[in-house]
Amino acid sequence: MSEAPAIKEIFNLARLAHIADETCAVYSAFDRQGFMTRASQGLDGLSVMQRLNRVSQSLHAGLPQDYVAALGILYQLAPRLNSAFVSMILPEYVALYGQADFQRSMQALKFFTSFGSSEFAVRHFLRRDFARTIEVMHGWSLDENPHVRRLASEGCRPRLPWSVRLENLMIDPSPVLEILDNLKADDSLYVRKSVANHLNDITKDNPQWVLDQLEAWPLHNRHSAWIARHALRSLIKKGDARALTLMGAGDKALVTLTDLSVSPGSIGLGERIKLSFGLTSTSDKPQRLIIDYAIHYVKKSGGTSAKVFKLKTLELAPGQSVNIRREQQVRDFTTRVHYAGWHAVDVLINGQCLGSSGFDLSE
Incomplete structure (x- = not known):
């Protein structure tokens, strides 16, 4: 099986040529060859975000140096x-x-976000002039365009991947409360995913603040309930009692676990494991079960580190039995390298470990 191309190849030579050609189409004086030379220099050694930055700088070299005039060209280029x-x-x-033309730049970020996202760019303004920028984003959270509403949430996530962290919001998330409150029942899944990820970010530093907010939300609303469920995923993986209670799974699971199996018992890197087990209710009442599993990955030092994976949430009737199955490939990622040894696998029901098995990963 061939490997997928690296994400940085989004900005390959063919794409640079496309950008150059389309810029020439809206601005005939654009120096195409100069752009290609600047944008492609040392390309192989640049990450995807470095390439993005390099392309923007290379565009600047070939556009009018007057910011307003350059923006007019970029507005035509966007579609x-x-x-x-x-x-x-x-x-x-x-x-x-x-950054020296705040109002015009805020309008530009709002316009450009519909074509991709302005989530990374707006953070530079938040770091330079937080109060004024967050006030604009409050307004964006009420916009009729879901791309703009999503930007209001995504742009001020305290721990947005691939971007600088917003340390002030990691300490005190209260300035974003109005934004999140405006979006708590948004009818766009695109927006709701951002709000859930934003709240999940906050749980890393201020879990009780998030729980305080969600306990006041209208969780009878299906959109709000969806956001809350996904926002609490990290806390639920940790077995946080308050988060589990909020999701209706705060009670100890009254079940028996049977036929727990991880197969095959020994695999090589790149192969798959199959996890299976049965659950039978021992309760005389219906119960909600949040079912996860944890793999204790072997570290380079020889110790282990557990990573919890979501499995499913279900309602189990009195005496009801269910069979649960899940397959997972064990392969290296940029964020996780695997090492040989015994990998324990725990089954977690409502935050409690009810059984363990495992597999051996060979060299």
Whole structure:
């Protein structure tokens, strides 16, 4: 099986040529060859975010140095780019060259976000002028466009992946409360995913703050309930009693676990394991079960570190039995390298370990 191309190859030579051609189409004076030379220099050694930044700088060298004139060209370029991720070079341009023109730059970020996202770019303005930027984002959270509403949440996530952290919000998330409250029942799944991820970010530093907010939410609303369920995933993986209670699974699971199996018992890297077990209710009442499993990965030092994976949530009637199965490939990621040895696998029901098995990973 061939490996998937690295994400940084979004900005390969063919894509640079596309950007150059489309810019020439809206601005005939654009120096195509100069852009290609600057944008491609040392390309192999650059990460995807470094490439994005390099392309924006290379565009700047070939556009009018007057910011307003350059923006007019970029507004025309936005709908011509053939990748939503690539279009993020446009808000990056705003972050690099528009911080002295705040109002115009906020309007530009709002416009460009519909073509990809301005989530990375707006953070530069938050770090430079937090109060004024967060006030604009409060307004975005009420916009009729779901892309703009999502930007209001995604742009101020305290721990947004691939971007700088917003340390002030990691300490005190209260400035974003109005934004999250405006979006707590949003009818767009695109927006709801961002709100859930934002709240999950906050649980890493201020878990009780998130629980305080969610306990006041209208969780009878299916959109709010969806956000809360996904927002609490990290706390539920940790077995947090308050989060489990909020999700209706705070009581100890009254079940018996049977036929727990992880097969095969020995695998090589890149192969798959199959986890299976049965559950039978011993309760005389219906009960909600949040079912997870943890794999204790062997570390380079020889110790282990557990990672919890979501499995499913279900309602189990009195005396009811269910069979649970899950397959998972064991392979290296940029964020996790595997080492040989015994990997214990725990079954977690409502935050409690009810049984363990495992597999041996060979060299």
